Amino acid sequence: MALLEASELEIRFGGVKALAGVSFHVEAGEIFGVIGPNGAGKTTLLNAISAVYRLDGGAIRFDGADVTGLRPHRLSRLGIARTFQIVQPFKAMNVRENVAIGAMFGHARLRTRADWLAAADAALERTGLAPKAELMPPQLTLADRKRLEVARALAMGPRIILFDEVMAGLNHTEIERMIDLVKSLKQAGLTVVIIEHVMKAVLALCDRIMVLNFGAKLAEGAPSEVVSDPKVVEAYLGQRFAKAHASAQVAAGGAP
Ligand SMILES: Nc1ncnc2c1ncn2[C@@H]1O[C@H](COP(=O)(O)OP(=O)(O)OP(=O)(O)O)[C@@H](O)[C@H]1O
Ligand SMILES: [Mg+2]
16 A cells, blocks of 8 residues: 655746656555655655645645645654754754654654653664763764664654665765664564665665656666666766766776
């Protein structure tokens, strides 16, 4: 069954269509990947689904109900949680309190400070951040700040989590840990949408992928089909694999 269904989504900035008639669905329990070049509209898509941006056209259904036009906190309480590409924790609150904010604003049923903190503690356990609960965000590494974003989303008690580049800037070991974390969320029954440039993670995690290019859907399907689609290679993967190849040669001391 489709948990999330988007039809003909349209977002315009001035005269520019950042999303032009994008339709897709996400099945309950799957990991759905969204890839594409910089500026393709991936973050805009996430902002459209989470109502950070108002749609200029189209409709969104969640769990069979029309949720088009609902405000962000209503969507959170229905079970749609997200992370932000630019990580922005509250610097004056410790890690545990930052995560509790997710429960306070986003959880449908929790009402007391004790409940919010308990939800935060559970989310910190799940993300491996429990030992750092009392630290302040500026004391965290980038990888841990990304985990903090995931923990805050989990504290909302979501049914679906939308991740915007949680692997960006992480080293190989950190990426492996984040892949394991996302896998554990799927195993626990969550539905996941990931926007990601790190193809190793996309291929390790996703059941299906959609490729965006210039605000429109370029391709969609099983990862193995999509990455060998000539249109996708030309618009996106060709450049990325060429770049990865060049940097590998530089790292090995060869000519770029
Ligand atoms: N708030 C905004 N106001 C004006 N233009 C915007 C706004 N947000 C996004 N855009 C434009 O919409 C287009 C899509 O941007 P978006 O951030 O969705 O790309 P992206 O696929 O997430 O890219 P990246 O991989 O670099 O994160 C770009 O041309 C961008 O400049
Ligand atoms: Mg983006």
